[in-house]
Amino acid sequence: MSGESPVLQVENLNKIYDDGFEALKDINLEIKEGEIFALLGPNGAGKTTLINIICGIVNASSGRVLVNGYDHVTDFRRTRSLIGLVPQELTTETFESVLATLAFSRGLFGKPPDAAYLEKVLKSLSLWNKKDNVIMTLSGGMKRRVLIAKALAHEPRVLFLDEPTAGVDVELRQDMWQVVRELRASGVTVILTTHYIEEAEQMADRIGVINHGELVLVQEKARLMRELGKKQLILYLDDPLPEIPRQLDAFDLQMGSDPDELIYSYDSQANSTGITALLNELRQAGIHFSDLKTKQSSLEEIFVDLVKRIR
Amino acid sequence: MNWHGIKAIYKFEMARTRRTLFQSIVSPVISTSLYFVVFGAAIGSRITEIDGVSYGSFIVPGLIMLSLLTESISNASFGIYFPKFSGTIYELLSAPVSVVEVVVGYVGAAATKSVILGGIILATANFFVDVQILHPYWMFLFLVLTALTFSLFGFILGVWADNWEKLAIVPTLVITPLTFLGGSFYSISMLPPVWQTVTLFNPVVYLISGFRWSFYENADVAVGLSVMMTCGFLLVCIVAVWWIFKTGYRLRV
Numbered sequence: 141m142s143g144e145s146p147v148l149q150v151e152n153l154n155k156i157y158d159d160g161f162e163a164l165k166d167i168n169l170e171i172k173e174g175e176i177f178a179l180l181g182p183n184g185a186g187k188t189t190l191i192n193i194i195c196g197i198v199n200a201s202s203g204r205v206l207v208n209g210y211d212h213v214t215d216f217r218r219t220r221s222l223i224g225l226v227p228q229e230l231t232t233e234t235f236e237s238v239l240a241t242l243a244f245s246r247g248l249f250g251k252p253p254d255a256a257y258l259e260k261v262l263k264s265l266s267l268w269n270k271k272d273n274v275i276m277t278l279s280g281g282m283k284r285r286v287l288i289a290k291a292l293a294h295e296p297r298v299l300f301l302d303e304p305t306a307g308v309d310v311e312l313r314q315d316m317w318q319v320v321r322e323l324r325a326s327g328v329t330v331i332l333t334t335h336y337i338e339e340a341e342q343m344a345d346r347i348g349v350i351n352h353g354e355l356v357l358v359q360e361k362a363r364l365m366r367e368l369g370k371k372q373l374i375l376y377l378d379d380p381l382p383e384i385p386r387q388l389d390a391f392d393l394q395m396g397s398d399p400d401e402l403i404y405s406y407d408s409q410a411n412s413t414g415i416t417a418l419l420n421e422l423r424q425a426g427i428h429f430s431d432l433k434t435k436q437s438s439l440e441e442i443f444v445d446l447v448k449r450i451r
Numbered sequence: 452m453n454w455h456g457i458k459a460i461y462k463f464e465m466a467r468t469r470r471t472l473f474q475s476i477v478s479p480v481i482s483t484s485l486y487f488v489v490f491g492a493a494i495g496s497r498i499t500e501i502d503g504v505s506y507g508s509f510i511v512p513g514l515i516m517l518s519l520l521t522e523s524i525s526n527a528s529f530g531i532y533f534p535k536f537s538g539t540i541y542e543l544l545s546a547p548v549s550v551v552e553v554v555v556g557y558v559g560a561a562a563t564k565s566v567i568l569g570g571i572i573l574a575t576a577n578f579f580v581d582v583q584i585l586h587p588y589w590m591f592l593f594l595v596l597t598a599l600t601f602s603l604f605g606f607i608l609g610v611w612a613d614n615w616e617k618l619a620i621v622p623t624l625v626i627t628p629l630t631f632l633g634g635s636f637y638s639i640s641m642l643p644p645v646w647q648t649v650t651l652f653n654p655v656v657y658l659i660s661g662f663r664w665s666f667y668e669n670a671d672v673a674v675g676l677s678v679m680m681t682c683g684f685l686l687v688c689i690v691a692v693w694w695i696f697k698t699g700y701r702l703r704v
């Protein structure tokens with residue numbers, strides 16, 4: 141990470157749509173420069189609304205947004221030229237060529253033409269051989285690439301990716317994460333939303349969870365996984381048990397999917413994990429096992445758990 | 452001022468025009484020719500002269516105005532409506548461009564196209580009848596002011612419209628009748644007195660009258676009034692556009 145100063149500050153942000161729907165409730169968020177921040181949340185949680193407000197597409201009802209310390213309404217020229225957005229919907233021009241639409245985006249954001257830079261962007265997204273194609277003739281995944289290229293055309297310092305991998309094949313996903321890694325290496329801040337939690341798990345430095353318009357959690361990913369993630373000890377028994385003996389009730393054991401698996405969940409943060417005691421009890425009960433392994437719950441399990449708990 | 456932004460929008464819109472170049476040139480040439488065949492030949496054989504100008508020549512300024520108005524409106528309204536419809540407007544809204552820059556880009560491009568169109572019609576008309584232009588500078592000024600005003604009007608229409616029907620209905624239901632009734636093909640003085648008075652409430656009368664004056668020095672209303680009215684519309688449209696963006700009307704939710 142290149143710095144700790146916030147590149148984006150969202151303060152007491154509220155959004156009530158014209159129909160009276162409260163899409164965002166008092167959002168407070170700081171994004172550090174150079175980090176990758178993943179915004180998670182179920183459908184309709186308010187992720188796109190939040191991003192659209194920051195980017196200037198939707199008006200906030202109250203609250204403010206600062207980008208590099210500049211207010212995003214009164215100083216919109218400064219803030220918007222720093223930001224690039226890949227929208228959730230596949231909305232591209234129709235009759236323009238790929239290169240022309242990139243040149244348009246760059247100009248629109250106030251940058252002088254730079255053919256070499258646009259070439260680099262197109263190449264990094266495997267679009268260079270399609271540069272003269274009319275966008276209409278591209279496949280959906282390629283249009284998605286064009287949207288990413290457009291967002292990068294003006295060399296933004298903060299990039300928003302609103303569900304960039306929805307409906308995208310493995311190859312493009314890998315291309316995209318490669319691009320994101322390179323961007324991060326050059327100090328660009330990336331804020332993304334996704335429903336593929338393993339992506340957030342792989343890419344993000346920090347995770348925010350939004351639900352019913354409320355930001356319910358913001359946490360370092362590593363810490364989140366450590367704190368909320370449960371560890372499991374799986375024992376592979378020599379002989380399957382018909383049922384778990386009463387004397388082991390205190391450990392709250394579970395049978396695995398196979399009858400010869402015994403699962404013990406524990407909190408890795410606690411002073412005593414209880415593993416030693418469990419192993420002692422097992423020996424006394426005459427239960428033998430041939431192998432064991434531990435497993436940490438994935439971000440996905442944490443997330444599902446969290447959203448369930450909030451409901 | 453984001454000059455690159457203005458240039459990008461202007462170039463984008465002009466590229467759109469270039470893609471439909473054939474249609475942009477051929478259709479005005481054909482429709483102008485048709486008007487001359489129908490009005491010039493059929494009616495012109497009965498009305499030979501109006502205020503000392505042959506009927507065929509008399510209708511040229513009105514014909515140009517008719518196309519100028521409808522084309523300016525349809526071009527500018529489509530230019531801003533289509534991104535709204537397709538969703539690509541997100542980029543415009545998230546870009547560091549101000550109201551002024553967006554309007555200069557879109558309206559500038561639409562007006563440019565209209566002025567070129569005016570030139571094409573003039574050249575076509577010249578092929579059929581004698582066209583005199585006594586005050587070329589005034590002629591050009593009226594042409595540009597009208598193209599700008601109605602491109603702005605079209606822009607507002609495009610922002611306001613939330614479906615294709617609304618987009619089409621204003622030109623057909625308002626602009627075309629006003630142009631036809633505004634003295635494109637006749638002199639206001641040919642009407643009965645009551646209708647002359649009614650006609651003076653039609654803003655298009657002032658545009659056509661001033662424009663025709665720059666050709667043949669004959670006008671239905673004083674030239675000064677025409678200039679004032681034209682600038683007046685321009686001002687009204689500018690204020691409306693300013694208000695639209697200030698309030699984010701229909702663009703930002």
Ligand SMILES: Nc1ncnc2c1ncn2[C@@H]1O[C@H](COP(=O)(O)OP(=O)(O)OP(=O)(O)O)[C@@H](O)[C@H]1O
Pocket residue numbers: 157158159161163181182183184185186187188189190228704
């Ligand atoms: N223009 C609008 N008018 C009224 N309500 C809206 C509007 N746009 C969005 N909403 C509502 O606001 C809520 C949040 O929408 P938003 O698009 O921000 O969700 P999201 O978290 O991005 O969902 P998804 O994962 O499906 O993309 C939804 O309930 C949606 O119906």
Ligand SMILES: [Mg+2]
Pocket residue numbers: 187188189228302
């Ligand atoms: Mg969304």
